[in-house]
Amino acid sequence: MVAWGALALVPWYALGGMPRGVPAWPAAMQALVGERPWLIPVLLALLPATWAVIGPARPRLLVWSAVAGIAWIAVEGFGILHHGWGFEALATLTGSPGPTQPGLGWGAMIHVLALTMLIAHGLARQGVCRGDVFVVGALLLVVGLIVLFVIYPALCILSSALRDNDGGFAPTLFAAKLFGRPIWGLDCLFGPQACGTAWNTVAVASIVGVATTLIGLAFALLALRTRMPMKPLVAFLSVLPIITPPFVIGLALILLFGRSGAVTIWVADLLHLPRTRWIYGITGITLAQVLAFTPISFLVMIGVLQGVAPSLEEAAQTLRAGRWRTFRTITWPLIRPGLANAFLIAFIESMADFANPLMIGGNFTVLATDIFFAVVGTTHDQGRAAVLALVLLTFTLTAFQAQRAWVGRRSYATMGGKGAAGRAAALPGGLHVLSYVAVVPYLLLTIAVYGTIMVGGFVVSIGRDNTPTLRHLMTAFSVEHGVGGWFLSGSAWNSLITTFEIALIAMPFTAAIGIVTAWLLDRQRFAGQKSFEFLAMMSFAIPGTVVGVSYILAFNVPPLALTGTGAIIAIAFAFRNMPVGIRAGLANLSQIDRSLDEASLTLGARSFRTLRLVILPMLRPAVTTALVYSFVRAVTAVSAVIFLVTGEYQLATVYIVGRADVGDYGVAIVYSAVLIVLMLLILLVIQLAVGVKRPGARPASGAGAVTPMAIVQG
Amino acid sequence: MPHAVEFQGVTKRYGAVTALDAISLQIERGTLVTLLGPSGCGKTTVLRLIAGLEQPNQGRILIGGEDVTLRAASERNISMVFQSYALFPHMTVLENVCYGLRAGGVKKPRAIEMATDKLAQVGLAGYEGRLPSELSGGQQQRVAVARAIVLEPEVLLFDEPLSNLDAKLRRRVREEIRDLQQSLSLTALYVTHDQQEALAISDRILVMNMARIAQDGTPRRLYEQPASHFVADFIGDANIVPVEIVRLDGATAEVRLGPFLLTLPHHGAEPGPAELAIRPQALILAAGPADGKSLSGRIARAAYLGSHMEYWVSVAGEIDLFVVSPDVVSPLPPGAEVAMTLAPAGVAVIRRQ
Numbered sequence A: 001m002v003a004w005g006a007l008a009l010v011p012w013y014a015l016g017g018m019p020r021g022v023p024a025w026p027a028a029m030q031a032l033v034g035e036r037p038w039l040i041p042v043l044l045a046l047l048p049a050t051w052a053v054i055g056p057a058r059p060r061l062l063v064w065s066a067v068a069g070i071a072w073i074a075v076e077g078f079g080i081l082h083h084g085w086g087f088e089a090l091a092t093l094t095g096s097p098g099p100t101q102p103g104l105g106w107g108a109m110i111h112v113l114a115l116t117m118l119i120a121h122g123l124a125r126q127g128v129c130r131g132d133v134f135v136v137g138a139l140l141l142v143v144g145l146i147v148l149f150v151i152y153p154a155l156c157i158l159s160s161a162l163r164d165n166d167g168g169f170a171p172t173l174f175a176a177k178l179f180g181r182p183i184w185g186l187d188c189l190f191g192p193q194a195c196g197t198a199w200n201t202v203a204v205a206s207i208v209g210v211a212t213t214l215i216g217l218a219f220a221l222l223a224l225r226t227r228m229p230m231k232p233l234v235a236f237l238s239v240l241p242i243i244t245p246p247f248v249i250g251l252a253l254i255l256l257f258g259r260s261g262a263v264t265i266w267v268a269d270l271l272h273l274p275r276t277r278w279i280y281g282i283t284g285i286t287l288a289q290v291l292a293f294t295p296i297s298f299l300v301m302i303g304v305l306q307g308v309a310p311s312l313e314e315a316a317q318t319l320r321a322g323r324w325r326t327f328r329t330i331t332w333p334l335i336r337p338g339l340a341n342a343f344l345i346a347f348i349e350s351m352a353d354f355a356n357p358l359m360i361g362g363n364f365t366v367l368a369t370d371i372f373f374a375v376v377g378t379t380h381d382q383g384r385a386a387v388l389a390l391v392l393l394t395f396t397l398t399a400f401q402a403q404r405a406w407v408g409r410r411s412y413a414t415m416g417g418k419g420a421a422g423r424a425a426a427l428p429g430g431l432h433v434l435s436y437v438a439v440v441p442y443l444l445l446t447i448a449v450y451g452t453i454m455v456g457g458f459v460v461s462i463g464r465d466n467t468p469t470l471r472h473l474m475t476a477f478s479v480e481h482g483v484g485g486w487f488l489s490g491s492a493w494n495s496l497i498t499t500f501e502i503a504l505i506a507m508p509f510t511a512a513i514g515i516v517t518a519w520l521l522d523r524q525r526f527a528g529q530k531s532f533e534f535l536a537m538m539s540f541a542i543p544g545t546v547v548g549v550s551y552i553l554a555f556n557v558p559p560l561a562l563t564g565t566g567a568i569i570a571i572a573f574a575f576r577n578m579p580v581g582i583r584a585g586l587a588n589l590s591q592i593d594r595s596l597d598e599a600s601l602t603l604g605a606r607s608f609r610t611l612r613l614v615i616l617p618m619l620r621p622a623v624t625t626a627l628v629y630s631f632v633r634a635v636t637a638v639s640a641v642i643f644l645v646t647g648e649y650q651l652a653t654v655y656i657v658g659r660a661d662v663g664d665y666g667v668a669i670v671y672s673a674v675l676i677v678l679m680l681l682i683l684l685v686i687q688l689a690v691g692v693k694r695p696g697a698r699p700a701s702g703a704g705a706v707t708p709m710a711i712v713q714g
Numbered sequence B: 001m002p003h004a005v006e007f008q009g010v011t012k013r014y015g016a017v018t019a020l021d022a023i024s025l026q027i028e029r030g031t032l033v034t035l036l037g038p039s040g041c042g043k044t045t046v047l048r049l050i051a052g053l054e055q056p057n058q059g060r061i062l063i064g065g066e067d068v069t070l071r072a073a074s075e076r077n078i079s080m081v082f083q084s085y086a087l088f089p090h091m092t093v094l095e096n097v098c099y100g101l102r103a104g105g106v107k108k109p110r111a112i113e114m115a116t117d118k119l120a121q122v123g124l125a126g127y128e129g130r131l132p133s134e135l136s137g138g139q140q141q142r143v144a145v146a147r148a149i150v151l152e153p154e155v156l157l158f159d160e161p162l163s164n165l166d167a168k169l170r171r172r173v174r175e176e177i178r179d180l181q182q183s184l185s186l187t188a189l190y191v192t193h194d195q196q197e198a199l200a201i202s203d204r205i206l207v208m209n210m211a212r213i214a215q216d217g218t219p220r221r222l223y224e225q226p227a228s229h230f231v232a233d234f235i236g237d238a239n240i241v242p243v244e245i246v247r248l249d250g251a252t253a254e255v256r257l258g259p260f261l262l263t264l265p266h267h268g269a270e271p272g273p274a275e276l277a278i279r280p281q282a283l284i285l286a287a288g289p290a291d292g293k294s295l296s297g298r299i300a301r302a303a304y305l306g307s308h309m310e311y312w313v314s315v316a317g318e319i320d321l322f323v324v325s326p327d328v329v330s331p332l333p334p335g336a337e338v339a340m341t342l343a344p345a346g347v348a349v350i351r352r353q
Ligand SMILES: Nc1ncnc2c1ncn2[C@@H]1O[C@H](COP(=O)(O)OP(=O)(O)OP(=O)(O)O)[C@@H](O)[C@H]1O
Pocket: B014, B015, B017, B018, B019, B037, B038, B039, B040, B041, B042, B043, B044, B045, B046, B193
């Protein structure tokens, strides 16, 4: 009852004391003075709620009045924009341009939050979620945030795609754009013209999916079924995709195989061939993406292959099956679902990849880059960007759905997990050789790529002039002594510091929302849990470019005007990286016996206390993982934020892409190398810190450190 | 005085599985009641419903006379000892025992005092600073018990608390639990599927089968007057043989079994066909052919168990009877012909279902 009183008071304070909107007046005063009469219903909705709290317990009334309050804020928010009525119908109805109001401010935010908590109280009183206010509140909050920052922007794309660029409703234009030749054309099959971007995208994604899956499988077979040193390989391949900014591989390929690339020059001089631009286009994109995504496939396949109990293979061999037969009849069918999973993951990643096609695509466009050029290019066609985003989103979500269906139903991994004893069957000879054929070129190329990045920044111009120099490093990261003492004069400092700041701000939110979501998914049961899980994991499948476009469309104008602020970048980070926290949390929670929570509950601790005192201390590995990975991923992200950066908030990756774009490769490489090394250092430090004092190391809890595997795919 | 726990027509379903089917039961204050039954019959489900870890699909649950059906686990006056003990691995023994007190708002010094007290009571004084992982299985079990009883709950729930202990320790710890329960006059509900354990410590036993309560009574009553074939077989071994009730006479019935005409309490059975539960030690074997007052059989198998002999005796080449004989000095060899007589104490009439 005490908690009731406190919670009931919050909205009053929020309304009474917090500035809302530009004129720093509280909403209550604005409403009462009569300047903005549409705020009055906000107050009115609160009256029955308060009565429901103070008076006899009326949970239903409480819920409905709070819902009404939020609904009204949404209606008036969209109805009245800063240039007048939000809907033409309203303007014609009233015959005037209508009143104006600026975007919502802190007061409104706290108010909505408080109303949400009131709803939670009301619902809990009616026995929802076993009457647990904290669970209902957390659930509503997470769902609300996801709706606001994932669903609503996605819907904005749809609405924008349906309009022409002046905002009018134009379904025929939409249809023309959606089914038009630029997207679906098949000209390349018949002549020299380019095919539609959709086909380009699907083609690249399919090739990349097949190639990475096979190379990943080859790697996994070598690692698990031969005497190849496995630990360093796994460690190496599992950190690569995390610490590498996505464009780095494309960049390195240009420096190696571009028209004036190191290898190109060398080969041309050796064989007297003309230098060509063969790397630009589908070849380059495919190559870059295969290099980039193979580690992920490898990690998936390692997990799948480990899930095949050796006792099964041993059984097959005692039944007179040879090595080939064992592989063909036992191992292969068991890992097939895993292969499909790896393929679909690579497929989604490839479609979503923006930076490599941007770097190395030449005239070959894929959906992700096409969207970007539609927004920033000379045409500046937001409607087209929205249509393209819609197509891309449909592709990735379909693949995502397929992947979940596969993993959900067809995964045999962990079947017979107890039979871990026994030796896995040796690899058939032919397969052994084949695996090496797949793996060795990959390793060589990868070494070349990272070597180029590490070395390339310290020579004048790699390939052409290999004189060592610190010039690029100085340009980017010089520190000078001036009148005011030491200051950072390098051109890269500004963006580096901004990036770290925003990533640091986003980090705790990402981890918190991810872990809380994981806890809700794993430990609570409520109606609609499956859809909730889908919503939460969906942002994994939304390509960054689509997020970028959708954020521009959704948050450029009131009621939520956020573009141009650092906040929107932080929000984009938080919701894009949320699945990382969820996966880490789920993996860790599954190792903590449920009876611990139940014991705590039966001892009289409420769910919040249980979460804080029992679960969180044991979830430390997951929390650390979520924090670190969300930070690192935020620092290396490009696609979503390239739409959101401003002069004031320049980010490291975007800066590098910009430098590379104007041909200033020296600085771009040096900066990339610095980023990679920094990220690697951070991971190492954390690994050491967590590894030494692993909180769940005691046998009773069994909560081990979370491996990158858990992050890639649950 | 209200019952400590009461179920009124409680039904619990998990999807298509009915785990409890319209169960009604009462548990009196200060008693130790055991839930006994085969795996999957719904024992754990009963405990979890009382604890508030699950909610019933139908029916009401009362604790101390109060309807708690919709109340959260943390709001119920119960505590539970888990099969896995569920000790918090990152807290010391003392912190574990204090946990519930602190959650209930007891001040820290007072909580520590009470916890230390209870730990001493279960024989763990001096172990306060250890982590659960630094204790033996039996010690962990006692910490779990201390953690539960320190809250002085209305009902104490035990879900197979001894199944992780070895046979010797089980016997000792079950006596300790019984002593503690009686000296503190706690109400306890105890789940087990070990019938020896149930018989040894319970005031009352609820035998469950297939989501229902098969029989409810004192250990003695269950053993001597099983209400059904299932209960007779489950509590102690029993040979169930078909019989004919010839006529009733007050509380007794005249029962025909082969050559015997027995006079036994009828427990509500009607004249006509019925069943008879014969405990293995109620059959007395003698070597040699049967006379008019005994039944002829042949030893099919014999096993020496140190304290007694176990025999399978086939009668008329079809029915196999299980017999326990204390005579280990001159055992009967397989194939020997025997004459069997009945000791009336170990025989009970079962109503036809
Ligand atoms: N969470 C659940 N989801 C689905 N079915 C369940 C769940 N928990 C229990 N059941 C089913 O309900 C029935 C009763 O289960 P319960 O755990 O109460 O059995 P039990 O008597 O405790 O068995 P045991 O002696 O093996 O512990 C079983 O058929 C079981 O399969």
